[in-house]
Amino acid sequence: MPIIKTENLTYTYSQGTPFEKTAVDNINIEIESGEFVGIIGHTGSGKSTLIQHLNGLLKPTSGKVYIDGQDIWESKEITKAARFKVGLVFQYPEYQIFEETVYKDIAFGPKNMGLSDDEIDKRIKETARIVGLGEDLLNKSPFELSGGQKRRVAIAGVMAMEPQVLILDEPTAGLDPKGRDRILDQIKLYHEEKKRTVLLVSHSMEDVAKYSTKILVMNKAKVFCYDEPPMVFRRAEEISQMGLAVPQITKVFNALKEKGFNIAEDVYTVDYAKRKFLQYISARKEKS
Amino acid sequence: MLKDITIGQYFPGKSFVHRLDPRFKIIITAFYITLLFSAKEMIGLFAGIVYLVAAFLVSGIPFKMMLKGLKPIVPIIIFTSILNLFFIDGIVVFRLWILKITDEGIKMSVFMVIRIICLIAGTSLLTYTTSPIALTDAIERLFSPLKKLKVPVHELAMMMTIALRFIPTLIEETDKIMSAQKARGADLETGGLMQRAKALVPILIPLFVSAFRRAEELALAMECRCYHGGEGRTRLRQLKSGWADYVSLGITLFFLDAVVAINCFF
Numbered sequence: 430m431p432i433i434k435t436e437n438l439t440y441t442y443s444q445g446t447p448f449e450k451t452a453v454d455n456i457n458i459e460i461e462s463g464e465f466v467g468i469i470g471h472t473g474s475g476k477s478t479l480i481q482h483l484n485g486l487l488k489p490t491s492g493k494v495y496i497d498g499q500d501i502w503e504s505k506e507i508t509k510a511a512r513f514k515v516g517l518v519f520q521y522p523e524y525q526i527f528e529e530t531v532y533k534d535i536a537f538g539p540k541n542m543g544l545s546d547d548e549i550d551k552r553i554k555e556t557a558r559i560v561g562l563g564e565d566l567l568n569k570s571p572f573e574l575s576g577g578q579k580r581r582v583a584i585a586g587v588m589a590m591e592p593q594v595l596i597l598d599e600p601t602a603g604l605d606p607k608g609r610d611r612i613l614d615q616i617k618l619y620h621e622e623k624k625r626t627v628l629l630v631s632h633s634m635e636d637v638a639k640y641s642t643k644i645l646v647m648n649k650a651k652v653f654c655y656d657e658p659p660m661v662f663r664r665a666e667e668i669s670q671m672g673l674a675v676p677q678i679t680k681v682f683n684a685l686k687e688k689g690f691n692i693a694e695d696v697y698t699v700d701y702a703k704r705k706f707l708q709y710i711s712a713r714k715e716k717s
Numbered sequence: 718m719l720k721d722i723t724i725g726q727y728f729p730g731k732s733f734v735h736r737l738d739p740r741f742k743i744i745i746t747a748f749y750i751t752l753l754f755s756a757k758e759m760i761g762l763f764a765g766i767v768y769l770v771a772a773f774l775v776s777g778i779p780f781k782m783m784l785k786g787l788k789p790i791v792p793i794i795i796f797t798s799i800l801n802l803f804f805i806d807g808i809v810v811f812r813l814w815i816l817k818i819t820d821e822g823i824k825m826s827v828f829m830v831i832r833i834i835c836l837i838a839g840t841s842l843l844t845y846t847t848s849p850i851a852l853t854d855a856i857e858r859l860f861s862p863l864k865k866l867k868v869p870v871h872e873l874a875m876m877m878t879i880a881l882r883f884i885p886t887l888i889e890e891t892d893k894i895m896s897a898q899k900a901r902g903a904d905l906e907t908g909g910l911m912q913r914a915k916a917l918v919p920i921l922i923p924l925f926v927s928a929f930r931r932a933e934e935l936a937l938a939m940e941c942r943c944y945h946g947g948e949g950r951t952r953l954r955q956l957k958s959g960w961a962d963y964v965s966l967g968i969t970l971f972f973l974d975a976v977v978a979i980n981c982f983f
Contacts (some may be wrong), residue, residue, distance in 0.1 A: 457862075486896050519902040525897040527922035537919065543900030677764070692837060 430498050431459035432594055433483055433515075438492035440478055452478040454650040455492070460628070460643075462593070465620050467637030468630045470512045470647030471672055475629050477520070479647065480596045483628075484515035488539055496703030497593070520599050522583030523576065531557075532567040533576070538590040549589075556585040559622065560615045577608040584612070584687050588619055595619065596628040601636065602629050613640060635676045638662070638697040646673070659695035728845045733961065734776035739855035741962040745969045746843045752973045753835055759828065759852045765835050768972050773838075778845050786841040789942040794830055799828035846959060849881040858956060871947025879935070888930065894923050 437458040440578050441601040442636075443449050453475040460466055466546045481487040482494050485501045485508040494501050500512040519525070528534035537551045557567060560581040566574070584600060597616065601609040617640055630642045631637050637644055644661045648671050654661055660694075661668070664674060665675045665683060675683075675697075682696040691707040729735075734742075749768070756762045773783060787794075807821030844852070857874035864870050898919045899905065905916050 481896070484900060487897060512900060512902055517897075519900070520891065522897065524927055525894055525901075525919075525923050527919045535904075538901040541904070590902070616770045660933075 431495075432462040432497060432687070434458070436493040436495070438479075438482060438494060440487060441490045444490065445491060451650055453482070456652055458645065458652060458655055460594075460626065462625055462626055464626055465617070465640055465642045466628045467641035467644045467672060468628060468647065469632070469634060469637050469644060472654075474647040475553070475650040476647050477598055480517060480628065481600060483487060483594070483596060483661050484517050484591040485509075485511045485627040486517070499667065504605075514592055515594045516587040518584050518587045518592050518595070518597040518600060519581075520602055522587075522600075523579035526571045526579060526583055526586075529570055530619065531571050532570050534571050534582060534661070535567075535586045535589050538586050542590060552589045552591065553585075554661070556589040559588065560585045561611065577611070578602055580604065580608075581612065581615070584616075589667075591623065592625070594626040594628065597673060598630045601630065601631070601633075609636070616640070634668075634674055634679075634697075638676045638679075646671075658697050662697040663694050692696050723748070727848045728778055728782060728826050729848075730846065731779055732775060732777040732846070732956055734842070736961070737846075737965060738956055738958040738962045739847050739851040740859055740956060741958060741966055742843055742847055743855055743859060745853075745966055747839055748966075748969045748973055749839050750836065752969075752976050753832055753839070755973070755980065756832075757978050757980050759824075761979045762828065762831055762835070764972055764976050765839075766831070768969075769835055769839055769842075772842055772851075776842060776846050778839050778842065782845060784839070786845075788835065790837055794833055794921060795939070797833065798826040798830050838957050852879060853878045853881070854952075854956060869947075871950070875947075883928075886931070887924070891920065891924055892925055 435456050435458050438453060439451065441449060441451045454478060468476050468650055482489055483496070485494075488502060493710075496511050496514055499507055499511075501508055509701045511664070526534050528537065535556065536549050539552055546550075553567070554564070558565065558650065562578065562581055563584065566578070571579060574582065580600070584597070588595065600616065603651065604612065608668045613636055616627060616629065619625070629637065638658055641658060643656065644658055646657045646661060646668065653667075653671070654664065660715075662675065662679050665679050668675055678699050679697050682692060682702060685692060686694070690709075692701075692709045696702045696705060737745075749765070752768070753762070753765050756765060773780070801816055802822045802825075803816055805819055805822035805825045807819030809817045809819050810823070811818040815869070847855075851872045856877070857870055860868070860870045860874075895905065903916060903919055905920075908916065
């Protein structure tokens with residue numbers, strides 16, 4: 430059974446006014462438990478609206494959302510439970526920090542779940558380790574930390590709730606490349622250690638390509654495709670036409686193909702490209 | 718939910734009323750308010766209604782917008798009409814236990830309700846047809862004689878402009894923070910008064926923090942562009958008045974005179 434399933438999900442902003450706008454249009458997706466899904470799309474393609482439906486923050490104009498096979502709008506209790514099952518980290522999450530200490534801020538979510546103090550303490554220590562916050566930072570005021578550290582505190586605040594699905598909306602926006610890789614690696618670590626489903630919204634094809642087991646491409650409020658990365662990048666041409674940047678390595682290999690070197694069509698990571706390239710070279714050597 | 722609040726409810730357009738000089742619009746609105754309060758009889762108020770309807774028709778603001786502007790003051794309208802209905806002496810027409818309704822009371826409450834509606838609708842026409850920036854500009858110009866008395870008119874107007882500019886931003890920000898805390902399981906909708914007040918802490922603190930951060934950034938940006946107050950500052954868009962402004966003012970004064978005259982004769 431898929432952990433997340435949407436059925437004809439449609440959402441219209443400001444319905445009945447001149448400003449009416451359909452942000453997501455008839456979306457049908459099924460996400461299996463344990464996947465690392467990269468969600469990618471243009472600004473205004475409906476990514477953020479879609480993910481806010483998955484934990485019941487927005488109510489669909491029409492259509493259904495199922496978490497664990499349960500319609501999340503069936504009753505108030507189920508909607509509330511869905512908020513704990515699906516953890517959502519917003520864009521620039523450091524702006525939601527409010528407590529006096531890092532420790533207390535990470536504890537906010539687990540406390541709302543009604544967990545025992547011991548359990549909360551255990552979870553805070555564990556998530557602090559995953560996101561790479563030293564124990565000495567836990568008793569500091571979050572407002573003294575650097576931007577990247579604050580961001581990791583905010584992400585830890587949601588991770589500590591140990592949701593079955595963790596959704597992150599552009600967790601790397603505004604960070605330098607080092608900070609970006611660090612956070613993405615930590616998210617990957619969480620995915621592997623906890624075996625939980627992760628949905629990562631991003632602008633960067635590169636990031637999505639590197640970490641995802643599946644990719645969801647959104648275009649103009651609709652799902653363009655939802656598939657494994659090699660299958661998605663076979664359609665690199667269409668994706669670039671949409672205005673999304675495909676990974677640089679894919680571009681290189683497409684350019685090589687135009688020059689008559691058809692090495693592989695489904696290249697999207699450097700490692701894979703290297704392997705394919707070496708295979709190609711050695712095959713050519715054998716021929717000659 | 719928070720998006721429904723409209724402050725600085727400018728409704729863009731290109732009508733005659735939109736194009737009037739904002740300084741004149743403020744003066745005209747002041748005269749209109751004077752008109753409403755100098756009307757002592759229903760017939761005087763009727764002139765006020767005619768004037769208002771005409772102004773709305775010319776401005777092209779949909780009737781629905783006007784009703785929307787009245788919504789927040791419905792409690793005030795009900796409250797004043799009830800007060801007037803029961804506490805004015807006159808010939809009793811209806812009695813229930815110790816409550817009595819008199820003919821004067823009915824007359825008075827209808828009169829007050831119409832006056833309040835005209836007042837709000839008339840002043841909201843000003844904000845509907847004038848962008849907040851134009852409005853503060855006009856206020857600055859109208860009050861500029863006070864500079865002689867060392868009143869920091871320009872600075873006050875700048876503060877107003879900034880405040881108006883940031884209302885939508887802060888509303889959006891509040892919305893975002895609320896969603897983020899809800900996603901962390903914050904319960905904003907249930908519980909007693911104390912619990913609800915406590916639930917606001919996770920929203921108010923980030924909101925204040927970001928408001929201060931924005932203020933600091935804006936101050937820095939203004940300083941970088943050598944902003945140093947009003948002295949010697951010129952404008953890209955100069956306020957200009959024309960015949961349309963004088964005609965409108967004339968019409969308004971005519972109505973005001975008419976109402977005063979009506980008071981004398983009836």
